[in-house]
Amino acid sequence: MKYSVVIFPSSKVQETANSYRKRYDTAYAHIPPYIRLKEAFDLEEGKLPQLVSHLQQVADTTSAFSARFHRVSTFHPTNNVIYLAIQNKEPFVELHEKITTCCAESKELYAFVPHLTIGRDLTDDELKDVYGQLSMAKFDLTSEIDRFHLIYELADGIWSVYQTFLLKK
Numbered sequence: 001m002k003y004s005v006v007i008f009p010s011s012k013v014q015e016t017a018n019s020y021r022k023r024y025d026t027a028y029a030h031i032p033p034y035i036r037l038k039e040a041f042d043l044e045e046g047k048l049p050q051l052v053s054h055l056q057q058v059a060d061t062t063s064a065f066s067a068r069f070h071r072v073s074t075f076h077p078t079n080n081v082i083y084l085a086i087q088n089k090e091p092f093v094e095l096h097e098k099i100t101t102c103c104a105e106s107k108e109l110y111a112f113v114p115h116l117t118i119g120r121d122l123t124d125d126e127l128k129d130v131y132g133q134l135s136m137a138k139f140d141l142t143s144e145i146d147r148f149h150l151i152y153e154l155a156d157g158i159w160s161v162y163q164t165f166l167l168k169k
Contacts, residue, residue: 024119
């Protein structure tokens with residue numbers, strides 16, 4: 001089965017992200033707005049308890065923090081993705097590194113950049129147009145990050161939460 005580890009930001013951040021995602025993100029109907037901590041990976045069911053135990057240990061040793069989304073950016077030309085950038089990346093990088101120590105055999109395709117995707121699969125012209133418009137917009141959104149989720153992909157492409165892990169207060 002295919003799994004991933006993500007953070008769902010506050011409902012206010014999700015509402016803002018969804019106002020763009022419904023137009024520009026092909027994954028809009030498959031998953032709420034998220035910050036991916038671990039790229040999607042295949043895992044045998046027998047190894048799931050070990051992963052869950054590792055993620056619980058990570059949660060137990062990581063303090064809650066807040067995130068600030070401050071601008072729109074893009075991964076172009078590597079990828080035609082537009083995203084809300086996170087100003088304070090360090091807590092996300094630390095969490096990502098702790099999580100991926102357990103899943104070292106599943107290599108990451110891209111360098112880890114904490115972000116919240118609001119547009120993907122855009123043509124070059126669409127990307128330039130949308131990014132040009134959104135780069136002029138002001139963003140000042142915050143979200144308290146006190147949990148992360150192990151999610152899995154269903155046969156229809158929709159992602160569902162398998163387990164939620166609470167960070168220490």
